[in-house]
Amino acid sequence: MPFARLVRSVRSAALPVLPVLGMLVLSACGSGKTAGEPVADAAVSLTNCGHTVRVGAPPERAVSLNQGTTEIMLSLGLADRMVGTATWTDPVLKGLEEDNRKVKRLADNAPSFERVLDTDPDFVAASFVSTLGKGGVATREQFGKLGVPTYVSPSDCAGKDNSGDGDGARKDALTMDAVYREVRDLAEVFGVEEKGEELVTSLERRMKKATAGVDASGVTLMYWFANSESPYMAGCCGAPGIMTRALGAKNVFDDTHDEWPQINWETVxxxxxxxxxxxxxxxxxQTAETAEKKIEFLESNAVTKNMTAVRKKRYVLLSGQALNPTVRTVEGVERIASALREYGLAG
Known part of the structure; x- marks a missing residue:
């Protein structure tokens, strides 16, 4: 996703290992312990993107480094246990505004490692492997050496290769199960399992309602995230793939497994x-971030202005978070389904 490339542009300076107040008993790598005390069995232990996350008690000073994880944590009622958020693309999810105001924004984009450590975190979550990897805010190992457990959204590693320079490529098509797993994992870490199940149930009901009776077979879709010079278009198998498959439609770039390949306008x-x-x-x-700027470009560019969707003004506007595998992906399904009915393209 374009977010992954964005965080790679933020290079963290090498730091000495410093003590962190309020650290948990064990780190995400299982390597830290409180000085002078034996390592106790963790209250919660789970496998996450190749790491074992162990926490001795529900976190009280959590930091979320991406908007996706932030909105899940806020939806679980955890604002009072958060000391920082970062990397925003959109206004906070409707209904979470009051809780969001309680949590300090460390940066609109990726914060420095030092800035995160200044909050004395006892748990750090991120939506992308690249956020907690080389070239991101810091690696999971760096946090682990300080006794700070870390968590990455399962949707960014399940069946996905993040080893290249781009936004990754998916071997397997993503499903909402990965998002539901993230909700349940975070609910377990913070000891609010009941709220986690309530959130998952609500999302499942919305998905079922949005897709009921919708048949968009034969309808082709294209997903444009950002950039007008070399646009990021969705490949087959990320969050846009969830939306496309749920509605029975077809993504015109379903022949690429890259998450967000940059494609020239002639091909588009x-x-x-x-x-x-x-x-x-x-x-x-990036260039052309807002929908207004994108539409202005499409309708004035000689290559794109005669496209069917442009001539007929068949646009569906989604937040950046809805185009990522987050709780807002359900919103994407709802809005596309509604638009297809409005355009007479689906039952």
């Missing part, structure tokens, strides 16, 4: 989708 025009799903972002790190 040749694929000529029936409907354009457009990211409406408020961040300012």
């Amino acid at each position: 025009a040749e694929r000529d989708p029936d409907v354009l799903v457009i990211g409406d972002l408020t961040r300012r790190s």
